[in-house]
Amino acid sequence: MSKLNIGIAGLGNVGSALVQTIEENKNYFLDKKDVELNIVGISAKTKNKKRNFNISNYLWYDDPREMSKDDNCNVIVELIGEEKGISYEIIETALKNKKHVVTGNKALIANHGKELFELANINSLALSYEAAVAGGIPVIKTIKNSISLDRINKISGILNGTTNYILTKMQQDNLSFDAVLKIAKDKGFTSDQESKLDIGGYDAAHKLTILSTLCFKSNLNFNNNYIEGISNIKIEDINFAEKLGYKIKLISEACIIEEKISNFTSPKLVSMDNPLASVDNALNAINIETIHLENLFLEGEGAGGKPTASSVLSDLYDISQNEKFDNLGFKIDKLQSFEKYSAKNVINSYYLRIMTEDKPGVLSSITNYFSDFDISVKKILQLPESSEVDKPIPIIITTHNIQKEKLSNVINKIEGLEFVKEKITVLAIHDN
Amino acid sequence: MSKLNIGIAGLGNVGSALVQTIEENKNYFLDKKDVELNIVGISAKTKNKKRNFNISNYLWYDDPREMSKDDNCNVIVELIGEEKGISYEIIETALKNKKHVVTGNKALIANHGKELFELANINSLALSYEAAVAGGIPVIKTIKNSISLDRINKISGILNGTTNYILTKMQQDNLSFDAVLKIAKDKGFTSDQESKLDIGGYDAAHKLTILSTLCFKSNLNFNNNYIEGISNIKIEDINFAEKLGYKIKLISEACIIEEKISNFTSPKLVSMDNPLASVDNALNAINIETIHLENLFLEGEGAGGKPTASSVLSDLYDISQNEKFDNLGFKIDKLQSFEKYSAKNVINSYYLRIMTEDKPGVLSSITNYFSDFDISVKKILQLPESSEVDKPIPIIITTHNIQKEKLSNVINKIEGLEFVKEKITVLAIHDN
Numbered sequence: 001m002s003k004l005n006i007g008i009a010g011l012g013n014v015g016s017a018l019v020q021t022i023e024e025n026k027n028y029f030l031d032k033k034d035v036e037l038n039i040v041g042i043s044a045k046t047k048n049k050k051r052n053f054n055i056s057n058y059l060w061y062d063d064p065r066e067m068s069k070d071d072n073c074n075v076i077v078e079l080i081g082e083e084k085g086i087s088y089e090i091i092e093t094a095l096k097n098k099k100h101v102v103t104g105n106k107a108l109i110a111n112h113g114k115e116l117f118e119l120a121n122i123n124s125l126a127l128s129y130e131a132a133v134a135g136g137i138p139v140i141k142t143i144k145n146s147i148s149l150d151r152i153n154k155i156s157g158i159l160n161g162t163t164n165y166i167l168t169k170m171q172q173d174n175l176s177f178d179a180v181l182k183i184a185k186d187k188g189f190t191s192d193q194e195s196k197l198d199i200g201g202y203d204a205a206h207k208l209t210i211l212s213t214l215c216f217k218s219n220l221n222f223n224n225n226y227i228e229g230i231s232n233i234k235i236e237d238i239n240f241a242e243k244l245g246y247k248i249k250l251i252s253e254a255c256i257i258e259e260k261i262s263n264f265t266s267p268k269l270v271s272m273d274n275p276l277a278s279v280d281n282a283l284n285a286i287n288i289e290t291i292h293l294e295n296l297f298l299e300g301e302g303a304g305g306k307p308t309a310s311s312v313l314s315d316l317y318d319i320s321q322n323e324k325f326d327n328l329g330f331k332i333d334k335l336q337s338f339e340k341y342s343a344k345n346v347i348n349s350y351y352l353r354i355m356t357e358d359k360p361g362v363l364s365s366i367t368n369y370f371s372d373f374d375i376s377v378k379k380i381l382q383l384p385e386s387s388e389v390d391k392p393i394p395i396i397i398t399t400h401n402i403q404k405e406k407l408s409n410v411i412n413k414i415e416g417l418e419f420v421k422e423k424i425t426v427l428a429i430h431d432n
Numbered sequence: 433m434s435k436l437n438i439g440i441a442g443l444g445n446v447g448s449a450l451v452q453t454i455e456e457n458k459n460y461f462l463d464k465k466d467v468e469l470n471i472v473g474i475s476a477k478t479k480n481k482k483r484n485f486n487i488s489n490y491l492w493y494d495d496p497r498e499m500s501k502d503d504n505c506n507v508i509v510e511l512i513g514e515e516k517g518i519s520y521e522i523i524e525t526a527l528k529n530k531k532h533v534v535t536g537n538k539a540l541i542a543n544h545g546k547e548l549f550e551l552a553n554i555n556s557l558a559l560s561y562e563a564a565v566a567g568g569i570p571v572i573k574t575i576k577n578s579i580s581l582d583r584i585n586k587i588s589g590i591l592n593g594t595t596n597y598i599l600t601k602m603q604q605d606n607l608s609f610d611a612v613l614k615i616a617k618d619k620g621f622t623s624d625q626e627s628k629l630d631i632g633g634y635d636a637a638h639k640l641t642i643l644s645t646l647c648f649k650s651n652l653n654f655n656n657n658y659i660e661g662i663s664n665i666k667i668e669d670i671n672f673a674e675k676l677g678y679k680i681k682l683i684s685e686a687c688i689i690e691e692k693i694s695n696f697t698s699p700k701l702v703s704m705d706n707p708l709a710s711v712d713n714a715l716n717a718i719n720i721e722t723i724h725l726e727n728l729f730l731e732g733e734g735a736g737g738k739p740t741a742s743s744v745l746s747d748l749y750d751i752s753q754n755e756k757f758d759n760l761g762f763k764i765d766k767l768q769s770f771e772k773y774s775a776k777n778v779i780n781s782y783y784l785r786i787m788t789e790d791k792p793g794v795l796s797s798i799t800n801y802f803s804d805f806d807i808s809v810k811k812i813l814q815l816p817e818s819s820e821v822d823k824p825i826p827i828i829i830t831t832h833n834i835q836k837e838k839l840s841n842v843i844n845k846i847e848g849l850e851f852v853k854e855k856i857t858v859l860a861i862h863d864n
Binding site: 136137273285 | 453457460461463464465466467562568569570573574577578579580581582583705707710722723724725726727728729730731732733738739741742745746748749750753756758762763766
């Protein structure tokens with residue numbers, strides 16, 4: 001099938017960029033690839049709205065589910081992005097009506113993907129989702145096709161553009177989290193509703209769920225994630241981290257440990273010589289560690305109309321070229337339920353900020369606790385005394401690898417000391 | 433065809449890693465992908481040699497051309513790497529005998545690829561070469577498949593591991609080129625013969641020829657390259673560059689300017705905040721600039737047995753899955769001959785090191801020449817006076833964008849000045 005008749009549901013940034021790209025490049029696709037992309041139907045919440053193309057060129061559907069049934073379409077592109085609801089119905093209806101589906105909907109795939117992939121599989125249809133993870137970076141195809149016969153040990157990366165923008169801006173302009181969030185909202189980078197998913201780490205965890213499934217054949221199960229967002233990140237920790245040679249980034253990582261699945265999204269200190277540390281602003285990046293490749297690192301635009309539309313296009317191209325559709329990169333009956341690896345058992349190195357009274361003996365009694373609990377300290381940064389009397393001063397400690405539970409024990413003890421004035425800030429260090 | 437019967441010609445690092453990987457993962461491939469990879473024949477220069485597998489498990493061919501004719505094989509993997517000669521004959525014979533071919537041979541594809549692609553095309557066969565460019569980085573598949581409907585403006589990268597190792601080691605350990613080359617040879621990273629291709633920039637230019645063809649449909653024509661190697665790079669220039677915020681890297685880049693092809697491989701100064709600057713040691717990286725993606729950046733192992741074998745595997749997987757083979761990512765009759773863009777017209781910013789007598793008035797007479805020739809200076813670094821009397825001192829100048837020819841004119845003038853003691857060192861700055 002090298003001619004596709006396409007229905008597009010959702011005409012936001014990505015949907016509009018897709019329509020415009022197809023309009024502008026129709027002949028280029030035909031000439032270069034013998035691929036004919038025809039948009040036949042479109043649908044969005046609001047019909048009358050200023051758009052960068054003429055909607056009257058296409059059949060308009062008030063109800064996108066009707067488009068999913070229309071025999072004139074053979075591919076439905078879902079770009080509405082609801083976690084279930086109308087997005088799910090559009091896709092389910094399309095698959096039941098023997099139409100291929102392309103979607104950019106990470107929340108839906110992460111939560112309800114399994115039953116939809118089963119439906120696609122029974123009907124020998126494509127359910128493609130390159131646009132759902134890391135915008136314009138072709139990470140899904142890389143895993144499914146390019147390194148398909150390799151074995152992946154670990155996948156990690158920066159999967160959310162908004163939080164990466166916020167952390168970058170905090171660091172570069174020495175601003176607080178709240179101040180930068182306001183800028184991001186004022187600039188329209190994120191809405192109130194989106195920002196909850198972004199800042200809370202949920203959007204990144206949706207994407208990690210999908211990557212984790214592709215890498216380890218784990219059942220799509222959003223509950224397998226440990227998620228910590230960035231709203232508690234303080235500018236002072238960003239600055240101390242920088243002094244120690246790190247940047248703070250929201251890192252998502254998945255691997256199998258002792259036959260259990262470990263999916264973590266949390267802010268971590270990343271060493272400046274790790275390529276992830278240079279991924280700034282709204283960029284995304286993914287590092288894939290395999291038995292053959294050590295590290296394969298991909299970096300690019302993580303969101304935005306044009307990059308994400310490019311991923312939709314690449315899925316459309318795939319559909320035009322193939323007759324069999326390997327939506328997961330392995331047979332769906334290979335999906336397996338893993339037990340969740342316990343967060344208590346995680347072994348990592350850590351950064352701690354301990355706010356104490358500024359008086360003699362404090363540092364040695366803290367370090368004594370560490371040696372009593374057999375925790376190996378890597379570095380201590382004791383900062384110049386405060387000019388204000390009675391103001392607590394920070395002691396920064398980085399540890400060598402230690403089990404989380406063991407670290408929590410010593411932290412509880414230290415927080416109970418009279419001269420420790422605040423809850424201790426604990427951030428993991430991304431060592432690989 | 434999901435069962436491949438494979439003949440492997442060449443059992444060096446890559447060939448041996450390939451045999452071993454297939455032996456170890458046969459069941460994994462079958463189980464995950466329903467792909468059966470059978471090695472049926474092998475061939476190498478020397479039969480009796482210690483290897484990491486038992487050669488008696490396979491049919492041995494003294495003459496690999498016989499293997500290319502054997503009806504028991506349906507895929508031939510060529511890993512000998514001669515620019516023409518036996519490598520060409522193996523591939524040609526295989527294609528004429530209706531066998532798919534996988535090769536890692538960049539020199540051969542860059543110089544003689546066109547006629548072989550034509551032969552593959554007539555016979556509807558695969559001629560796959562992921563392993564020919566950047567070892568384990570799946571850049572060929574990314575361009576051919578993932579971003580196939582996009583339009584590429586420019587491709588640039590670090591395509592040779594040996595030179596990148598040498599430049600990194602020079603910088604990190606403050607060593608001369610010759611000293612590091614000796615280490616690289618002693619460690620077996622490069623042989624006398626290979627090192628000529630590596631250091632001269634030819635190996636990188638072979639790879640750039642292939643990438644340039646995929647990106648711009650330019651005829652495979654090695655003569656389109658401008659090539660400058662790294663043997664003239666001095667440790668002092670690496671150190672001065674570092675002071676200015678740059679690293680020196682061997683950069684290959686291709687684009688179309690005024691409908692002419694521009695393929696350059698040369699040592700350039702790369703700003704520390706460009707991701708290419710962090711690509712150290714034997715790593716490779718490629719940046720692809722498209723109309724949709726701005727920059728897509730891929731980094732990984734550029735050579736070595738396992739990573740390169742992984743690329744061969746990915747080609748074998750592709751062959752097992754497809755019936756049509758789009759070897760170039762576009763129809764072969766779309767290949768076009770571009771005129772070569774003139775090096776004189778290249779516009780770039782530059783780094784210059786001018787060794788002069790240490791006496792008053794020198795700097796101002798040099799800068800006067802620059803303003804007379806209307807060349808805009810960005811930065812001047814005048815270094816502390818030498819402690820040795822009569823020893824020339826360096827003046828480092830970086831320019832804004834300037835046409836190469838114009839710069840050459842002023843350089844000729846300045847080199848003629850009495851107080852200028854050496855040929856001026858000129859290196860381009862990689863601005864994008």
